[in-house]
Amino acid sequence: MLQIGFDVGGSNIAVGVVDDDMRIVARRSAPFPTGEPYSHTVGIMAGFVRALAKECGVDARAFQSIGIAVPGNISSDEASVVHAYNLQFHHVPLRAAMQSHFPSVPVYLGNDADVAAVAELYAGAFKGRQTAVLITLGTGIGGGLIVGGRMFKGGRKNGVELGHMVLAHNGPMCTCGTRGCVEALCTATWLTRQGRISVIEYPKAMISTKAGGDMNRVSARLVIDCAKAGDAIAGDIFARYVDQLGSALASVANLIDPEVIALGGGVSLAGEFLFAPLRENTLMKCFFDTCGDIVPAQMGNDAGIIGAAMLQRQSG
C-alpha cells in the first residue's frame, strides 16, 4: 500500500510516496508559494499527488491516504489549520480543500512536531515504545508526545507545547511573553545569543576569533565547535546549556516517566558531546532511580513526510 505524506513548511513543500516499509519511493518538492491564497498552495499539492501517481504507475485514487504536516495548530475536529504563522494560514479548511481534488482518498492533518513523533514511532527511535517524547532543538523548541502508543494531542486537543513549560520561574523572557520557558533557555537561539555576548565580553577568546570579531557570524554551531575544541568560554556556555536542558528533560521524565526521550534539530547534531553529559545531568535530577533512554531522533528531514503518511494509522 502507498501513502502520501506532505511536509508543508514556510520555505518549502516536500511530499513523498511512502510504502509499507516506511520507504519514500518517490518524492517532490517546491518552494512554498508565500503570499498566495491557500487554494493556490493546495493546487500545487494536488498536482504533486497526480505527478507522483503517474511516476508510481498508479491512479491517484489508489493512494491509501494523504497526510499533511503543517507548522501550526490543527482544529479539534482535525479539519482545519487554525494558525500556521509561517504559512500565513489562519482558519484554513485544508482537509476539505485537498479532499475536493481526491474525493475518494482520506485526508489527514497534523501538527509538524506531533507528526515527527509519529514518524519516530513507526520507523525511528520510538519503534515498539508506548510512551515517548520527541524534542527538537532548533530556533525554537518543538515537542511531540506518544502516550499509550499513540500521538497525544493534548487533553483538549490544543496540542503539546513542551517548549513553554516553565523552567526558570522569573527567568529570561520567552517570545511567548512568559518568563523562563524551556524555549527561552534550551534552543540553538540561546547558544547563539550567549556566543554573541561572549564576543563582547571576551574579544580574544576562540568564539570571537573564529567569528572575526563579528557578532553576526556567531552561530550555535560555532559555539559547539569551539566547546568541542576545548575553549573554556564556549565550554562554559555549553555546560550551562546542558544543565538547562537537563532540567527540562528531568521535568518531563518526572511527570511522564517516558521510556525514551529523543532529541532532534540542529543542536542534537552535536552528538555524544551533548548526549553523554546530558544523560548524566538528567539522571541526577530525575526523581526515579533511572530515567528512560535519551537518544538522537532518527528520522531527520524525512520525519514530516513519513509521519504525515502514517497519520491514517493513528486515526480512529
Added chain:
Amino acid sequence: MLQIGFDVGGSNIAVGVVDDDMRIVARRSAPFPTGEPYSHTVGIMAGFVRALAKECGVDARAFQSIGIAVPGNISSDEASVVHAYNLQFHHVPLRAAMQSHFPSVPVYLGNDADVAAVAELYAGAFKGRQTAVLITLGTGIGGGLIVGGRMFKGGRKNGVELGHMVLAHNGPMCTCGTRGCVEALCTATWLTRQGRISVIEYPKAMISTKAGGDMNRVSARLVIDCAKAGDAIAGDIFARYVDQLGSALASVANLIDPEVIALGGGVSLAGEFLFAPLRENTLMKCFFDTCGDIVPAQMGNDAGIIGAAMLQRQSG
C-alpha cells in the same frame, strides 16, 4: 456491589465499604502500628474486612474487591510496595499478603496520589473528564494524572512525580536533592518558611504579632489568614506563592493541556482567595487561548478510601 477501600497512612489506617453510588456505607480506622512487621498490619486490615462484612450482613467473600492506597511507589507488576517510607514498608508483597486472608477477593494496590485522582474521576472533580491533573498542596506535593479516562502510572510505571518538575532552574534546594522543584516552591512548607522568616525581618507585622513573635507558631494557615486580613507582608508572600504555583500549573497545562486541574491539600482550603488569582496567573502563562478548569478537589479525606475501592475498575 460492595468494594473495600483502604487508605493506609503513616499515622492512620482508614477503611470503608463503598457502594455503587460511591457512598461509604461502613468504615473503620485505627492508628498505624509503627515498628511492627508488615504481617501485623495486614492482620489488622484483614480483621477490619471481616468486621465490616459482619456490619454489612454479608460474607467477606461477597466483597467485589479490596483496594489499598499507600503513600509510596508500587512495583510495576502492581503486587508489592517498593518503598513507603512513612510506613517503613520496603519491598513488601502486600497484595499476596492480603490475598492470603481472602483468596477469592481480588486485591489491588495503588499509590495514594494516583488513587486520589481515581476518586475524583469516579465521584468528584474529574467526573466525565478524560484528561485531568490532581495536585495536593500539603507538606509536600502530591500529583495524580488521568489520561484517556484512566489513571496514568508513568510510561515505565514509576509513577507521576509532578512535585519534582523543575520550576526554578538553579532555585532553592528541594528535599530530593535537585534545585527548584515544584515541591520546593509550592507547598504549605514554603508558606510556613516564608512566614517564619518574616517574623525575623518584620517583627512588628501581623504574622509576627499573631504568632507572639514565636517563629515556631507560624503556619501556612496563619500566613494565609494574615494575607486575607489585608496584611502587606503576608500578602506579598501569598502573591509570590500564587505566582510560583501559577508557573507550575502553566507547565502542566502547556504539556498535557488537561481539561481540569484540581487542587487539594491544606493550602487549597484558602478557597477563592487562592483560586481566583491563581486562574488569572496560570492563564497569563498558558500558551493556549484558554487553559482548562482550575478547581478545588472534591473528595477530601475520603479520597483514599473511595479511590482504592475503585481500583478494580481501573484494572485490566
